[in-house]
Amino acid sequence: MEMFLGPDHMATRTVMREGYRGILSVVDADDTVRAGVRAIASLGPAVVGIEAAEMELADARRAAVRGHFTPDEDANVQAWFARYLTARAGLLETIDDLRPITEADVNADAETQLRAFVVAYTAACLLVRAGRFLVSSFADHTLIQRKLNEGEPRFRIPRKQYTAIRKSLTDPVNGLRLRHAQHFADEHRADIESLGGHPDFAIVLEYLREAESSLRVGVREVVKARIDYRSHSVRRRHASAVQQAIFAIAEVFGRVIAETRLQWRTKRITEPTRRQIEALLEPGDVIITRHDDAMSNLFLPGYWPHAALYVGEPGQRQVLEARKDGVLFRTLDDTLAVDATVVIRPNLTARQIARALAQAITHEGKLYDFDFDFFRADRLVCTEVVYRAYDGVGDLHFELTRRTGRLTLSAEDLVKMAVENRGFRPVAVFGATGCPDTVVTGPDVAGFLATGGD
Known part of the structure; x- marks a missing residue:
């Protein structure tokens, strides 16, 4: 047949x-x-x-x-x-x-x-x-x-x-x-x-x-x-x-x-929650996200599969994010149309963050890399936007992990760095264990993240 x-x-x-x-x-x-x-x-x-x-x-x-x-x-x-x-x-x-x-x-x-x-x-x-x-x-x-x-x-x-x-x-x-x-x-x-x-x-x-x-x-x-x-x-x-x-x-x-999707009718992050998270954001923050029903980025392990870079400009250029249609500027509402999120912040000066953002913006327009190959720079996976923005800026360096023959950086790796205060620190979390419908900020964030996902 x-x-x-x-x-x-x-x-x-x-x-x-x-x-x-x-x-x-x-x-x-x-x-x-x-x-x-x-x-x-x-x-x-x-x-x-x-x-x-x-x-x-x-x-x-x-x-x-x-x-x-x-x-x-x-x-x-x-x-x-x-x-x-x-x-x-x-x-x-x-x-x-x-x-x-x-x-x-x-x-x-x-x-x-x-x-x-x-x-x-x-x-x-x-x-x-x-x-x-x-x-x-x-x-x-x-x-x-x-x-x-x-x-x-x-x-x-x-x-x-x-x-x-x-x-x-x-x-x-x-x-x-x-x-x-x-x-x-x-x-x-x-x-x-x-x-x-x-x-x-x-x-x-x-x-x-x-x-x-x-x-x-x-x-x-x-x-x-x-x-x-x-x-x-x-x-x-x-x-x-x-x-x-x-x-x-x-x-x-x-x-x-x-x-191939769970039958969620609406995303858990609502409009009021998005506005609450937006008020916490600063340029250079990394937004880690999760769709409960998505089957994307399966090669990269963990509860938190996706990352985006908050640029902070108003209007259509708030977030630089790599998805299937490539590395493009997107609105914050688009990026946060998800079920769970973590915000982490680099331990860098304002000048260093500005340098990193200027570096990141040069990758706008590139295609998405479905082969998850960090060696090539003409196509980027989502976490690679963060990697190519921040690696070598100040004292911030990333340890790439070899997964089945490929050097990778997962969103879960970024969360772990923040929990351990290695180059990043946690700012906020929504949707993790213990806070399924609440935005948690301050010193409690690391504790929620240390327990993993749901």
């Missing part, structure tokens, strides 16, 4: 969607598409890198022949799987972010809608390609399948992930939905290729050409699915053909998103 990712319905990401209810403006739609383009530019190499991970794949196959995993093989394979799941989550979220453009009353021109389709379609192709690679690589190795199904608390990997991915790749009805998107792409191929002249869009078309063959559907699967497809297909009234095509992709991957 041909393989396709995902069952039926789209998850409702309540908090993230509140800003999209009603008419999506031209500017918002264009910004959403631009963010999607940058995400594909970061995620495409991650998919290729996952497939090219010869050491980890060789470790898995040696274990299959031997009948058990050594500790090193176990760690290497689980870390590789964590990188795969992180890239997969990024691709799923890229599609989900584009869903508002399927609304009939969206205020976006035809070219913006077409670019949105190409980004979503490319993400879908990369998802199916990566999923096929995973399933086909280990289809005959039950020992490896059991290993990937174990779950791994160190990397926050839930159980039964391999089985869930394999199951999601075998739904013929969703294959027909993707075939609808593929037909739209075929019918508008000349228009799609013309987008290569659009700034930064050529890279998206490059990955589309490489991965699109993953969606080809066998004739038998088409016949088998056609009746079910007619009963399940969802028509979008008053929506354009391109919106219908984007919606078809969104429907395919919707439940996958729902199944």
Whole structure:
């Protein structure tokens, strides 16, 4: 049977969607598409890198022949799987972010809608390609399948992930939905290729050409699915053909998103809490955050998976933060749309902090590094923004930790430095053990952080 990712319905990401209810403006739609383009530019190499991970794949196959995993093989394979799941989550979220453009009353021109389709379609192709690679690589190795199904608390990997991915790749009805998107792409191929002249869009078309063959559907699967497809297909009234095509992709991957998230309806950090935290912040502070339902940065261990740098400028340039769409300035409200946070402050003078911020700002615009490779500076992971800002400023130095062959700095490492007063000190915490709904400040913060997470 041909393989396709995902069952039926789209998850409702309540908090993230509140800003999209009603008419999506031209500017918002264009910004959403631009963010999607940058995400594909970061995620495409991650998919290729996952497939090219010869050491980890060789470790898995040696274990299959031997009948058990050594500790090193176990760690290497689980870390590789964590990188795969992180890239997969990024691709799923890229599609989900584009869903508002399927609304009939969206205020976006035809070219913006077409670019949105190409980004979503490319993400879908990369998802199916990566999923096929995973399933086909280990289809005959039950020992490896059991290993990937174990779950791994160190990397926050839930159980039964391999089985869930394999199951999601075998739904013929969703294959027909993707075939609808593929037909739209075929019918508008000349228009799609013309987008290569659009700034930064050529890279998206490059990955589309490489991965699109993953969606080809066998004739038998088409016949088998056609009746079910007619009963399940969802028509979008008053929506354009391109919106219908984007919606078809969104429907395919919707439940996958729902199944990889806990069903929190709202984020625990509310508007009053954000304002309380904002009043405590000073330029140069590091904001450590956590989503209770996220499957991102799985390669970096710990309860606290993400870090951002508070710059302090008003408006849109308050925080410098690396996410799937790259290293960009973001609003504080955007950064704090999370469930838990820690604020730590460098033990440096105001002049030293200003120097560090000036250094950090030079990295604005770089892509996200889904390979978590601290050796390269053209793509950065979230904690690397902090590392490249502060390392060597005054007496502040970071000890990188080797994790499965890679030198890394996790957000949990930063929290530990603050608890131990090594270069940073803790300022505030919300959402840790003992303070699930209270902002704690002062000397008590270190005590709450020393107990770990929830």
